[in-house]
Amino acid sequence: MSPATSGRIENMDRRTGLKNSTNPHGRNKLVPGTQWSSSLRGRFCLIKDMNCASATLEAFQDVFGLPDDLLLKAVTGLEGGVVAGGSTCGVITAGALGMAQLWRKRTGTDPRTSPALMKAVADYVRWFDGTVGVTSCRQRTGVDFHTAAGLARYFLPGDRVGRCISHIGKALTYLQRAGTEMAARGSHGQTARPAPALHCASAVLKTIRVRTGLGDPRIEQAAAVLSGGVGLSGGVCGALAGAIMGINLTVGMDVRRYGRVKIMRDFTVGHLNLLIAAPRWMPEPFGIGKEVVGLFLERAGSPECRQIAGRGFTDPADLSAHLWTSHTCRELIEFSSDLAATAIERWR
Numbered sequence: 573m574s575p576a577t578s579g580r581i582e583n584m585d586r587r588t589g590l591k592n593s594t595n596p597h598g599r600n601k602l603v604p605g606t607q608w609s610s611s612l613r614g615r616f617c618l619i620k621d622m623n624c625a626s627a628t629l630e631a632f633q634d635v636f637g638l639p640d641d642l643l644l645k646a647v648t649g650l651e652g653g654v655v656a657g658g659s660t661c662g663v664i665t666a667g668a669l670g671m672a673q674l675w676r677k678r679t680g681t682d683p684r685t686s687p688a689l690m691k692a693v694a695d696y697v698r699w700f701d702g703t704v705g706v707t708s709c710r711q712r713t714g715v716d717f718h719t720a721a722g723l724a725r726y727f728l729p730g731d732r733v734g735r736c737i738s739h740i741g742k743a744l745t746y747l748q749r750a751g752t753e754m755a756a757r758g759s760h761g762q763t764a765r766p767a768p769a770l771h772c773a774s775a776v777l778k779t780i781r782v783r784t785g786l787g788d789p790r791i792e793q794a795a796a797v798l799s800g801g802v803g804l805s806g807g808v809c810g811a812l813a814g815a816i817m818g819i820n821l822t823v824g825m826d827v828r829r830y831g832r833v834k835i836m837r838d839f840t841v842g843h844l845n846l847l848i849a850a851p852r853w854m855p856e857p858f859g860i861g862k863e864v865v866g867l868f869l870e871r872a873g874s875p876e877c878r879q880i881a882g883r884g885f886t887d888p889a890d891l892s893a894h895l896w897t898s899h900t901c902r903e904l905i906e907f908s909s910d911l912a913a914t915a916i917e918r919w920r
Contacts, residue, residue: 610635614744615737621827622839624709624736625650625662630827631744632670636751638677641828643669643791648824648857649816653808655861656717656846658710659875660807663736663743664700668693668802671751672794678755684771684796690888692754693803699746704739707807712739718846718862770895772810772905773798773817779909780818784916787821801877804885809877811905812868815912816861822920823855855919864911872904880904 613634617627625647633639647666653659671693672683683689701707713732716722726732773795781787795814801807825838842858845851851859865875872880881901885891895901 610744610748611741614740618737618740620832620835621825622835623648623651623662623825623827624740625666626825626827628663628666628740628743628747629670631740632667632747632751633673635744635748636670636674636677638670638673639828640673640790641826642788642821643673643794644828645824645826646791646817646820648820649861650813652717653709654813654816654875655858655865656709656843657865657875658708658716660707660802660805661700661704661709661712663740664697664707665798665802665808665813667696667743667747668797669794670747671696671754672797674751674755676790676793683793684774687888688757689754690797690799690803692750693797694805695803696746696750697803697805697807699750700743703742703746707805717843720847723843723847770892770902770905771796771799772895772901773814774810775905776811776814776909776912777818779906780815780821780913780916783909783913784920786916786920787818791817791821799888800881800885800891804887804891806876806878806884808875809868809872809880809904811901811908812865812872812875815864815868815908818912819860819864819915820857822916823857823860825857860915860919864915867911868904868908871907 610631614627614631617631617634618624621627621630626644629644629647633644647662647669649655650662650665653661654665672689675681675683675686675689679686697707704712706712710716713726713736715726715732717726774792777787777792777795778789781789781792795810795817797803798808798810798813801809825835827835830838838856841853841856845853845856845859846862851862854860869875874880878884881894881898883894885894895905
């Protein structure tokens with residue numbers, strides 16, 4: 573056995589047929605190194621987790637050996653464009669969070685201070701848009717998950733769900749390559765700047781933590797990549813995404829520990845709650861999330877950053893300056909924080 577593999581036992585993952593490396597701490601991770609392995613891991617996780625955001629982040633963490641079950645739990649509600657609402661695809665939002673997690677681990681710096689990381693996330697969003705043709709879940713799938721007909725059409729005859737399985741595989745291939753290159757470059761040649769006073773999702777998550785005691789600064793830091801609609805792309809509002817992540821810190825799915833029956837049950841219950849006026853079997857991520865998103869839309873009129881702000885952003889400094897002066901955005905940050913904290917206090 574070579575020095576590079578000493579202390580590890582090479583085996584096969586019986587669930588996927590992929591080679592795994594069991595480290596001395598007993599946690600299995602996919603051995604990086606081939607594009608097909610990351611693609612297959614992403615597709616397998618989507619079939620297993622029945623949640624595009626959870627599957628993307630779980631596969632990303634597996635590929636890079638970065639298990640973080642709390643962050644993984646937090647992305648539950650980002651599925652299907654945030655609580656299956658059709659906004660920015662969960663493969664995009666969760667992939668961006670994975671890149672932030674990797675950046676923090678490899679460089680030892682706060683993701684909120686790095687224009688290089690934000691550029692890498694923006695490049696990922698552009699790649700996804702160019703490869704898939706659109707970043708919106710509803711436009712990509714052509715279905716409304718909040719209707720029985722839409723949910724049925726997604727699974728039958730299979731072309732729509734098959735499309736998602738294909739797309740997540742391509743995304744994980746891209747993320748493995750881009751993440752490896754990004755981590756290798758690190759912060760070399762970049763001048764770190766102080767974290768902005770306001771950073772959409774980060775600000776919401778911090779307020780939730782202060783008010784409820786639930787959260788972690790590392791998750792607040794990672795969530796900075798959702799600023800300006802994910803890498804300044806104008807997609808789903810960071811304040812809304814932060815609120816949903818905060819709620820799922822307590823009610824989200826623990827997909828690494830759940831069995832297949834538990835995951836299928838939670839998926840079924842969650843998507844039934846999207847269809848009925850008064851959610852049942854609470855507390856549950858989609859029942860709670862549906863109410864929060866509904867109240868947010870009543871106030872903001874749209875889940876999209878570009879429509880709420882009425883403009884785009886050239887870089888993190890441009891966004892920060894806007895957040896300081898925009899009454900609308902600052903009010904939505906406060907409103908989203910209160911919605912999430914109130915929901916947590918009610919249901920936990």
